[in-house]
Amino acid sequence: MWTSLIIVIDGVTYGAWLFLVALGLTLIFGVMKILNIAHGNFYAAGAYVAATAMGYWFANHEPSYLAFVIQLVTAVVTGVLLGVLLEVTIVRRLRGRDEVSVALATFALLLMMDDAMQFIWGAAAYPAPAPYGLLGTSKIAGLRFNNYEFALVGLAILVGGAVCWLLMGTRTGRSLKALIYDREMAAAMGVPVDALYLVIFTLGAVLAALGGAFTAPMIQVAPGLGAEIIVLIFAVIVIGGMGSILGAAVGALLVGLARSATIHLYPFAEVYIVYVVMALVLAFRPEGLFPPAKIRKI
Amino acid sequence: MTGQARTDMGVAAGLVLLAIGAYAMPTWVLSVAAVALAKGLVAIGLLLLLRAGLVPFGHAMYFCIGGYATGIAAQFGGVRDIFLLLAIAACSAGVIALAAGFLLRRYRGIFFAMLSMALSMILYGILLKSQSLGSSDGFSVPRPTIFGLSMAGASAVSIIYLVIAVSLAAVMLIASRYLKTTLGHIGPAVRLNELRIEYLGYAAERLIHLEYVASGLLGGLAGGLVALFIGQIDPGMGFWTTSGEFVFIAILAGTGGVWGAVAAAFILEIVHAVAFNFAPQYWKFVLGSTLLVLILRFPGGLSSIRWGRRAGQADA
Numbered sequence: 001m002w003t004s005l006i007i008v009i010d011g012v013t014y015g016a017w018l019f020l021v022a023l024g025l026t027l028i029f030g031v032m033k034i035l036n037i038a039h040g041n042f043y044a045a046g047a048y049v050a051a052t053a054m055g056y057w058f059a060n061h062e063p064s065y066l067a068f069v070i071q072l073v074t075a076v077v078t079g080v081l082l083g084v085l086l087e088v089t090i091v092r093r094l095r096g097r098d099e100v101s102v103a104l105a106t107f108a109l110l111l112m113m114d115d116a117m118q119f120i121w122g123a124a125a126y127p128a129p130a131p132y133g134l135l136g137t138s139k140i141a142g143l144r145f146n147n148y149e150f151a152l153v154g155l156a157i158l159v160g161g162a163v164c165w166l167l168m169g170t171r172t173g174r175s176l177k178a179l180i181y182d183r184e185m186a187a188a189m190g191v192p193v194d195a196l197y198l199v200i201f202t203l204g205a206v207l208a209a210l211g212g213a214f215t216a217p218m219i220q221v222a223p224g225l226g227a228e229i230i231v232l233i234f235a236v237i238v239i240g241g242m243g244s245i246l247g248a249a250v251g252a253l254l255v256g257l258a259r260s261a262t263i264h265l266y267p268f269a270e271v272y273i274v275y276v277v278m279a280l281v282l283a284f285r286p287e288g289l290f291p292p293a294k295i296r297k298i
Numbered sequence: 299m300t301g302q303a304r305t306d307m308g309v310a311a312g313l314v315l316l317a318i319g320a321y322a323m324p325t326w327v328l329s330v331a332a333v334a335l336a337k338g339l340v341a342i343g344l345l346l347l348l349r350a351g352l353v354p355f356g357h358a359m360y361f362c363i364g365g366y367a368t369g370i371a372a373q374f375g376g377v378r379d380i381f382l383l384l385a386i387a388a389c390s391a392g393v394i395a396l397a398a399g400f401l402l403r404r405y406r407g408i409f410f411a412m413l414s415m416a417l418s419m420i421l422y423g424i425l426l427k428s429q430s431l432g433s434s435d436g437f438s439v440p441r442p443t444i445f446g447l448s449m450a451g452a453s454a455v456s457i458i459y460l461v462i463a464v465s466l467a468a469v470m471l472i473a474s475r476y477l478k479t480t481l482g483h484i485g486p487a488v489r490l491n492e493l494r495i496e497y498l499g500y501a502a503e504r505l506i507h508l509e510y511v512a513s514g515l516l517g518g519l520a521g522g523l524v525a526l527f528i529g530q531i532d533p534g535m536g537f538w539t540t541s542g543e544f545v546f547i548a549i550l551a552g553t554g555g556v557w558g559a560v561a562a563a564f565i566l567e568i569v570h571a572v573a574f575n576f577a578p579q580y581w582k583f584v585l586g587s588t589l590l591v592l593i594l595r596f597p598g599g600l601s602s603i604r605w606g607r608r609a610g611q612a613d614a
Contacts, residue, residue: 035408037542090590090594093594094593094594097597099407099408100353100545100549101549101593101597104542104545104546104549104589104593105590105593105594107542107546107589108585108586108587108589108590108593109586109590110586111582111583111585111586111589112582112583112586112587112590114582114583115579115580115581115582115583115586116583118579119579119580119583227539231415231419231538234412234415235412235416238408238409238412242408268427269423270423271419271422271423271426271427272419272420272422272423272424274419275415275416275417275419275420275423276416276420278412278413278416279401279413279416279417279420282405282409282412282413282416283401286404286405286409287409288409
């Protein structure tokens with residue numbers, strides 16, 4: 001009973017974390033058809049910048065709610081800078097190329113960013129524990145849980161809802177839908193294609209950085225963070241159906257629960273359980289759980 | 299002279315050059331060349347699948363299986379003969395590829411790539427946790443024998459290098475012939491329009507399965523060769539970044555023919571080695587930027603660059 005409670009709570013918090021990062025990736029893929037392999041590095045950059053900024057501030061200050069402001073601001077600034085820089089200098093030049101070449105160009109970006117980050121932050125780990133204890137703990141069925149992790153779930157729901165509203169309820173969202181279905185026609189109707197692509201790529205980067213900034217207090221921010229999370233996120237969006245936001249949420253939850261269940265019941269399988277889940281889902285649903293509608297070509 | 303004869307002459311000349319190189323090159327160049335040639339083998343296997351529009355993002359699995367099969371047979375099974383070891387490597391990878399192929403042949407596009415990555419990461423995870431196989435450190439592979447003779451030191455290195463060179467030359471000859479057969483021409487047609495291929499009476503899935511097994515065999519062979527050359531294996535052989543490197547080589551090569559695959563493998567390894575030599579901390583940055591420039595400058599891959607020949611000619 002207690003074990004299953006722990007599994008569910010751990011799984012949901014882990015899933016929320018994955019969802020924050022996966023949302024940006026699935027958004028970029030859904031709109032731009034780019035499988036951004038460097039997405040994990042956006043996440044890592046967000047974690048590093050937030051950890052560094054908090055390290056500076058809390059060296060001389062008592063831990064306070066200011067930490068959340070720092071996390072939010074650093075994530076947005078990092079995401080916007082990286083997203084705009086890379087979209088304008090590189091991603092834009094690859095438009096019209098096949099998906100594989102574009103994915104590989106982002107793999108090259110991953111290699112470059114890995115070393116660039118190591119150049120800036122070195123090989124040592126950056127702990128950023130300041131905000132972790134701020135929200136206190138709560139007791140459920142005699143077990144103690146940190147409220148920060150519950151706040152992360154709230155943040156994931158909030159961000160997911162905001163992105164859904166952006167896509168469904170605004171004019172920008174409707175332009176995006178037109179853009180996804182037929183780029184040339186949308187452009188002919190006056191949809192600013194270049195600007196929208198820039199916005200989406202940057203938004204994706206901001207979401208990844210947000211995930212990084214808010215999980216930094218829970219993990220060791222160290223080299224290799226990006227390459228580690230990106231394959232997990234791939235699994236999440238593939239399970240959900242590439243480009244689907246609902247799919248990303250369900251995939252993240254599924255992966256989170258599967259992972260926490262194995263950690264508590266069968267730790268031997270921890271490294272690969274995610275891929276077992278993914279292979280099983282694909283074996284029965286070859287395009288993931290919620291594949292976007294497609295035009296059939298003969 | 300026909301195209302095939304020209305390819306044969308080219309391969310023969312290349313082999314002679316490589317053989318002379320075995321005695322002329324300093325050891326570090328030799329090891330760069332040996333690994334490049336082995337990766338060229340994998341890239342030729344990937345070429346078959348890429349022509350059909352499939353991107354196997356998990357071929358590190360076969361590379362890893364080949365390496366571990368060789369290591370296990372040599373270290374725990376007492377097998378020493380180099381050709382027997384390589385046969386074990388290629389066959390075990392081939393058998394696994396045959397089994398995995400029944401699942402994978404139904405998938406296309408990004409899902410094919412991701413599912414093959416999932417399979418390779420499962421293997422990586424299992425190896426990482428297998429203490430009897432050395433967990434994350436792997437284990438060492440003893441020096442093999444050739445025709446019953448034992449090898450040691452520098453001569454062992456050049457002999458294994460020559461075995462790699464001969465294997466690659468043989469595979470190039472076979473692959474360049476295969477690409478000219480009817481079956482070889484169906485690959486690109488599957489990419490262009492699979493449904494029409496089915497209407498014409500060819501079973502696209504069976505072709506994909508066949509080519510998948512062939513590329514798995516080549517991956518296993520390459521893994522075995524590298525394991526014997528380096529004398530050490532570890533689960534890193536099966537990590538997804540290794541697959542990424544293979545795909546990178548294959549994309550860089552383009553789908554024109556077997557030469558591009560070998561050239562691309564060499565370019566990658568040379569950039570890798572030079573960068574590692576002069577800027578050990580930042581070799582990934584150098585490698586990444588080189589690859590980015592190559593992708594931006596040569597959209598059709600290296601085999602699209604032709605000297606004094608018509609562009610777009612898709613022979614070997």
